Amino acid sequence: MKALEIIGNRELTGTLTIAGAKNSAVALIPAAILADDLVTIYNIPDIADTKALCDILTYLGVKIKKDKETLILDPKNINNKKIDERLSKKLRASYYFMGALLGKYKRVQMYFPGGCSIGLRPINLHLKGFEALGATVTQEGNCYIVEAEKLKGADIYLDFASVGATINIMLAAVKATGKTIIDNAAKEPEIVNVATFLNNMGAKITGAGTSTIIIDGVDSLHGCFHEVIPDRIEAGTYLIIGALCGKNLKIKNVIPEHLEALISKMSEMGVDMQIGQDYIEVTKKEKYKPVNIKTLTYPGFPTDLQQPFMTLLTQCLGKSTIEETIWENRFMQVPYLNNMGAKIEIVGQKACINGPTLLTGCEVEATDLRAGASLVAAGLLASGKTIIKNVEHILRGYEQIVEKLTNVGAKIEIKEID
Numbered sequence: 001m002k003a004l005e006i007i008g009n010r011e012l013t014g015t016l017t018i019a020g021a022k023n024s025a026v027a028l029i030p031a032a033i034l035a036d037d038l039v040t041i042y043n044i045p046d047i048a049d050t051k052a053l054c055d056i057l058t059y060l061g062v063k064i065k066k067d068k069e070t071l072i073l074d075p076k077n078i079n080n081k082k083i084d085e086r087l088s089k090k091l092r093a094s095y096y097f098m099g100a101l102l103g104k105y106k107r108v109q110m111y112f113p114g115g116c117s118i119g120l121r122p123i124n125l126h127l128k129g130f131e132a133l134g135a136t137v138t139q140e141g142n143c144y145i146v147e148a149e150k151l152k153g154a155d156i157y158l159d160f161a162s163v164g165a166t167i168n169i170m171l172a173a174v175k176a177t178g179k180t181i182i183d184n185a186a187k188e189p190e191i192v193n194v195a196t197f198l199n200n201m202g203a204k205i206t207g208a209g210t211s212t213i214i215i216d217g218v219d220s221l222h223g224c225f226h227e228v229i230p231d232r233i234e235a236g237t238y239l240i241i242g243a244l245c246g247k248n249l250k251i252k253n254v255i256p257e258h259l260e261a262l263i264s265k266m267s268e269m270g271v272d273m274q275i276g277q278d279y280i281e282v283t284k285k286e287k288y289k290p291v292n293i294k295t296l297t298y299p300g301f302p303t304d305l306q307q308p309f310m311t312l313l314t315q316c317l318g319k320s321t322i323e324e325t326i327w328e329n330r331f332m333q334v335p336y337l338n339n340m341g342a343k344i345e346i347v348g349q350k351a352c353i354n355g356p357t358l359l360t361g362c363e364v365e366a367t368d369l370r371a372g373a374s375l376v377a378a379g380l381l382a383s384g385k386t387i388i389k390n391v392e393h394i395l396r397g398y399e400q401i402v403e404k405l406t407n408v409g410a411k412i413e414i415k416e417i418d
């Protein structure tokens, strides 16, 4: 098994460059099949999730050319066959092939997606949207068949501002006949990035980034060029690491406005940050004020940063709290942080973090992607050696994390352990 080995308590200084956003790229790659011609996407992050999606494209007969962070996709000879479980289980975002294949061929057959075990992760809102557009959904065990004679625009209200459902309904609706309105749509920057991509192909989408998205169906979609926005969650994770161990640690290729909630909370704590047009520079301070956060949909505090942020809160002078409102099982890093010396109690969906606490390295386990990030942050701060097992979870979402951290002074490497 592979594990991360970190020798902590080192000052991190220098420049770290942020990659393209995982949660945008994993939607753009399936969405590319909607085009009738070549699609070029720049700034694709080099992570396991994008590789897994490219495997599905290849399985479907899409030709792929990859040149560093650029993907050139040729969807002209797709074979719309059933996507087998081995492929769709690798990640949550495989479900975007539902919206894309339904939108293009009016039929898709695939298995329930995979993804981190942070909750039940139902897809009822996705399926409700497909049915509203005129599709029928048949479930055979874990396999879904979604098909429609005709896709017709509809008014769709989302019970929850779901990122995945918003994007998947957009993908299914771009070629439907007539107008689709998505009410209570998610407003994350990744939604805007996907809507802009579809509009570059000739779709007619307005309102992305607001809670009402309007899609006027078109007959065909042509090839295009597009760029993935910077990953606000990767950036936020390294900003948190900088507040723990940094000295003028410069995080480049950042859109600060996408990190407003995190920056505001870190300023409230007293974190020393210099914010530029496309970078943030951060230096560790000894004393941080405790704060309380509640995870919300964008632009609220992002649930994906709750876990690494919890590690930072272990260094505040007093009691901080985190209320997780999006996922029902997103505190799995807590026992491991407590083994390292943190003092965190959980009551229901609320965590109370008492600080400051000295952290000491030990053997821990990544249970999911962002819990893994939380443990990397803790290992970089802690005295001694930290071994993080199940490193695969972390490599799914953080491009070249070992190289990026080594380049700014960390002692971190991937090791084979028995």
Ligand code: EPZ
Residues within 6 Å of the ligand: 022, 023, 024, 026, 092, 093, 116, 119, 120, 121, 122, 123, 124, 125, 126, 127, 160, 161, 162, 163, 164, 165, 186, 303, 304, 326, 327, 328, 369, 370, 397
């Ligand atoms: C996306 O997941 C992200 N993943 C998640 O990031 C992120 O935590 C989440 O949005 C919220 O911001 C990707 O983009 C690949 P949701 P998604 O649909 O789309 C409920 C990471 O660490 N819900 O917005 O799956 C659901 O149970 C990952 O990068 C339904 O009830 O999230 C949850 O409580 C983890 N029915 C809430 O909505 C549905 O049909 C938010 O889910 C869909 C969702």
